[in-house]
Amino acid sequence: MGWISAPEYWLGRLLLERGAAAVYLIAFVTAAVQFRALIGERGILPVPRFLAGQSFWRTPSVFHLRYSDRLFAGVSWFGAALSAAVVAGVADLAPLWAAMLMWLTLWFLYLSIVNVGQSWYSFGWESLLLETGFLMIFLGNDRTAPPVLTLWMARLLLFRVEFGAGLIKMRGDPCWRDLTCLYYHHETQPMPGPLSWFFHHLPKPLHRIEVAGNHFAQLIVPFGLFAPQPVATVAAAIVVVTQLWLVASGNFAWLNWVTIVLAFSAIDQSSLGAVLPMPTAPALAPPPVWFVAVVCVFTVSVLFLSYWPLRNMLSARQRMNMSFNPFHLVNTYGAFGSVGRIRREVVIEGTDDARIGPQTVWQEYEFKGKPGATGRLPRQWAPYHLRLDWLMWFAAISPDYAQPWLRPFLQRLLQNDAPTLRLLRHNPFPAAPPTFVRAQLYQYRFTTPAELRRDRAWWHRALVGEYVRPMALRK
Template identity: 80%
Template sequence: MEWFSAPEYWLGRLALERGVAAIYLIAFVAAARQFRPLIGEHGMLPVPRFLARESFWEAPSLFHFHYSDRLFATVCWVGAVTSGAIVAGLADLVPLWAAMLMWLLLWVLYLSIVAVGQTWYSFGWESLLLETGFLAIFLGNERTAPPVLTMWLARFLLFRLEFGAGLIKLRGDSCWRNLTCLYYHHETQPMPGPLSWFFHHLPKPLHRVEAAVNHFAQLIVPFGLFAPQPIASLAAAIVVITQFWLVISGNFAWLNWLTIILACSVFDRSSLAAVLPVPNPPALAGPPSWFAALVIGFTVLVAFLSYWPVRNLISRNQRMNMSFNPFHLVNTYGAFGSVGRIRREVVIEGTDDDEITDQTVWKEYEFKGKPGAVRRLPRQWAPYHLRLDWLMWFAAISPLYAYQWMTPFLLRLLRNDRDTLRLLRHNPFPESPPRFVRAQLYHYRFTTWRELWREHAWWHRTLIGQYAPPITLEKEPSQPASGD
């Protein structure tokens, strides 16, 4: 089966396997550190309550058989240890079947988390990790040459990821068509990074160039991935460069990093050797017949499941970041089909006064990633994902995004819940919980160069009004918090 093997892609496979395992490691650690206040037994959206109304086939998860916070933590840390072992190279030291089982275990464990994660896990990078992670099962290890079918399926995934993102922009907000979206994007994106202020203040003509290059990279370049080498490697290099631009301009969890990892799988040895010193490939055996049969079967499955994503791509009513099956296999992707023109932020405040008066002093809770204190420079968090901070951006757009969890979140602050406070950067009430908490809605904008010099502030904010009225444990609200 000489046609089946692609030894010239052994470095691409190595980058893909180690990269996906590293992202799995980050995802499992993030889940372990954040799940208790979000979806734990006593969290804002408890898993047991969710499982009571969902069947296994609607939300395939090991937790249907039993759930406890201890079991959830065990799943996270088993996943972290297994993915760390693959990053260290263990999958190349064990038999091929054992390596496949390691990848299958990671996929099952993370699918079990995503399936019960509810709104906290409802983003495209979760589906992307699961789809890429399932593909990794069929990459083989150093005991066999890279299977050409699986390597081409990685390109097909990369194509859908990039082309889908390009189409949703072209079909969505008019500012993408007139090349003005980046006048606003760096300021209004969900979680700006430390360089976002500087990107925002680039000259507007350069912003228009950025938008045009983005269209080229996402609408034209993806077709080059299927061209002969070295054209395919050149297309992959453009994807890597444009994705790194996104990495340094904002925080988008592991979306950009997984895209870069997939693009690295496109590089063949001869193309890399033209620009870098690369080692010769090791001696790679042909595939066992059972492995070849599994890869061919997987390819047929992907071809069958691709009907729905491809139909979505060519549809005028294209939807982004959608899974067409509960196992998150062969999904559709996209990002920023619309771009906000102004930034709103929900600011959470508390007071320990017994009664609220005009003289009440409100103290602000500080989040780790989302904008808060105007003098604090945004931090780089990606590929680590701060789930509460990300959802706070959606909550500021509309209270409908937060109606399930905002009131439980505020009530947990009134109790100084330890797990919830670990999600935050600063608790203004370290000794005893506040008597009242409330949420205010602000308009945020980046300061100008002159304001930064004069005020030493990265943000300027203006109060819009009340988002959620003051609440206290003495009289818990009967309805979820909502904004004005």
């Protein structure tokens, strides 16, 4: 690897760029499909109301100029189209400056969405996608060899993601230190997947090995990313394998996929060619002087901004998933500093009875991803992100999480609001809206293998109590 360029990383760059563009595509489509109900003009947390109390420099966004649902849809679908073009290789056919402009446009459009998304966009993978997407601006295209400094910045980002997640676990819940967290995690994670039941029922000694392996992958392996080859490639491969394990065991939107994409920054062709047949490397010109200068400025800026996340990682009061600037650049990451021992779910019900009494029949609304009906196997949704379903998990932990949005959500169910109902799997009142809706709190657990065979149910649930009292529209 030379000081300026590294032609042997051309394949890693290709996978890194195309992968980041594919995640952008999913993120923009997610925004386009869900925004009207969540943050639209008549949404649960409307953007215009939010922007009334914000300045551009506090929440940089194109929507400070003007907001309308039509404009938001246009931004989302244009971002999706541009992402698809980059996935198809258009950026590699364009001049270098034009490719950089494409990536800059994707970053600013998605930043504009995240900064007005409020609670629905408060997840760490939003910042991770933005930071990764901004880094892509300085990675070049097929017209030049990959710049060394940008590849190192990608590895530094991956290091912060993995090592930060490892530290927060060791400082957090004691079950990470006694290797028992996976006795509970697969059952209590935000949105289980179709294999989560099976992961939960693995033998407990294997769960302890999983946790120990996680500590190795997040606390030891990240240092290997900065080692000479082939050690760096081996470290990256371990990251990929552990992230695929997480993909199989649950639904974490695009968090795992962006992490996998970043791992390609440490994989060179010669190391990968030792185990897999590789295509012939193209002849790549050195990057132009102006591009090298821009990359150097970018690198110095990243190293300067790294002070805050590194200080956070070294702090005894380490915080998870935090941005230190409104542009979501050079953030701190981490997940599952604590693990729940029991799972609770908020179940939304409605009735069309004129009055509530002992004989009232309540019918349940079914969500697309979160657990509901006990006989329904959880679905695989990631890397697509069901924002409402995820916040329902937080609501079950504490009503404080649901304070801004749950009652407006219930009010829209009382109106049979079409955009809101499209976020759900099943509306029990298709002909006319319900008279009353309420929320009940249940405790869920995975059934045992014997219970599954007997009851044909993946979950067992028991009522904990009332979460939101029956409510009706005001007349």
